[in-house]
Amino acid sequence: MVNSDVIHRSIAEAGDLEKIRDGEISVTDVFRSLAHHPAQVISRWNWKSALLGAILRASFYFTIYQVSKESWLVTLGAVIVEFSFRFVTSGISGALVQSFRRASPAWLAMMIVMISLPVFSHTVEYITHYAQENLFSSIFAASENKARQKAFAISVLFSVLSALFNLFVMRNGVMLVGAGSETKSLLQDLKRIPLLIIEFIVILPNAILKSIRTGKILTAVGFFSAFGLSVGGILGVFRGKWSWAWTTALGAWAILLVFTFIVVVVGLFLKSSDE
Incomplete structure (x- = not known):
């Protein structure tokens, strides 16, 4: 079995993350690679x-x-x-x-x-x-x-x-640059984007619902909170107005809540139709 320290070191030493063939890379190793080889962001x-x-x-x-x-x-x-x-x-x-x-x-x-x-x-x-x-x-x-x-x-x-x-x-192999055989032409990418947009609309609600179903309540709360706080926080800081921050955050949470509710309703409808 390969020592984990060796794996971490090999990732850190790689000049480009796209040259690493591992299926998954830990978030820590991504940061380690970017810290050791920041130029890859420019070359890629x-x-x-x-x-x-x-x-x-x-x-x-x-x-x-x-x-x-x-x-x-x-x-x-x-x-x-x-x-x-x-x-x-x-x-x-x-x-x-x-x-x-x-x-x-x-x-x-x-x-x-x-x-x-x-x-x-x-x-x-x-x-x-x-x-x-x-x-x-x-x-x-x-x-x-x-x-x-x-x-x-x-x-x-x-x-x-x-x-x-x-x-x-x-993550679905679209809009990649410098990823070897995984890289496709812009035209090929554009052909896949419409379907991916439909799938993307429900990704965050699904992530929240999946976390709830598996008992990971804190993760679900984290997804929900991070969405509103990131939107409201960024706007509030740059505008220098607390009112902009909390109103925008509430608006973002409301949008996400509505979409999550719609996903639940559609899911229940499809389930009942199958039965």
Whole structure:
């Protein structure tokens, strides 16, 4: 039997987690590998996440700014800034998420991604757009109808969900970069995403319900709490308003509770239909 210390050491010495053939890697070993070889995040920069993430976020900002009736000059400035920095950070975030795709226990990897990635991306987002409107307003016009605050608020919830979604699809072999034979073309990935979206919608409610069924109540509470606290906490910290934190957290919990209830009802309906 191979000594566990040898296994941990071999993982830490590997320059890239994708070169490790083990089916599962402990969360501790993932952190150990990233600490010893941080450059792998750059060498495995996820261009798929970068491209799709930048397009989605830029479109998101465009919509919010237009709904807020900002001028075209202000809107285009925000879109350009958002696309530019998201292209860089989404690629890094994608590489980090991919590092955790085989991490175990899965629930811990999920919580780490759900909290750490949004904190990272929104730190950059807040600084970038703040600088845009307060330091470079002569180049990129500042918003006039508080569109930036609105976009940032909604963006936090979107980031938590997108981080979880990225981890989910990568665990299913989609949106991978530098993963050898597991890496598929972007077109092949896009063909699989619609079905994965349907599966993803119920992943967190199912994780909570599974934990309850197996008697892991604290784990279920952890999933539920982490979702709302990560959304509310990030928004509250960056906006500097306690009211934003708790109201957003309550909203996130309400959404999750409703989805969990729907999953229970649908599950009971399908079970009764089979009988």
